[in-house]
Amino acid sequence: MEIVIVALECDKDHTHMFLHALPHLSPSNIMAKIKGVTSKKLREEFPHLRHLPSLWTRSYFVSTEGNVSSETIKRYVEQQKTRG
Template sequence: MPYDKGCHTVFHHRYHLVWITKYRFKVLRGTIRERIREIIWQVCDELGVTIINGVLSSDHVHMFVSIPPHHAVSNVMRKVKGRSSRKIQMEYPELRKRYWGRHFWARGYFCSTSGLVTDDIILQYIDKHAPKPTDVSR
């Protein structure tokens, strides 16, 4: 089990995160899907979050990530969902008809740490949902 290192810390924080589009509309396709992927990568890079694996389905996102101890999961999710929602609605005005309240993502998210459920089980679960196994990962 490889550990991550910060300036004064050594840690192994792994989280399985899942969130859905509002009303579960299947809009994560084509150029929107690619743009969402880029925005998520940008936000994670800025925060120092490592994306181990991930998948964008047509109506939800699965990510297996390593989040440094100085970031709360809730703050990471707030920034990822907030920035991606804002940018995607600015760049794709046709989404305004569907998402009239300016909310692209549904409220909340699912979060689980690896522990009793091992990293391998989470990775297998994500791979099962993937049309392409490396959809969100580089």
């Protein structure tokens, strides 16, 4: 899909991602692919997850880079592991 993960941080119940994607890709298609692939991989690696009907909720938040720089967004995502 030609998506570049610029920054990624995971918490126990959510993930922050800063992605660069081609403009013809919709956020909903990108998230569907990410959730589908990660669900498949996690179920392969952790068989006890196979009995769950779903690993991810259908919800997500998407924002575009606009009034802030790429570096500001990247720094925000990377700092999520140190907050709290």
